[in-house]
Amino acid sequence: SVFQVARRVIGSKGANMKRIIEDCSRGFDMRINPYEIVKLRLRGKGSGFKEGPNQVESEDPLNICISSKYKEKYDYACVEMDKLLVKVYDEFKAFYRNKARKPLNYH
16 A cells, blocks of 8 residues: 555545634634635645646645745644644654555655
């Protein structure tokens, strides 16, 4: 089996990303779309995110874009994403711990 980084970061049906966005939208006027307060985008190779005129996945390494016009919400989203990535790294280590060989580019 293969360790699916993008799926683990995004979460089941987007649950991880939605949680961070919803946490950031607390205290805002309900008429404001939560996805306008903080934007989280997983991009690059393996993300499944198609971009550009040809609608293809970027060849850039997998990366996360976090943006917000509200500094405190941006900072919160960065901290929460960092916690999520540490969890994914721990899951990655556990996934390969009992494997006979390490994956390519393991570090």
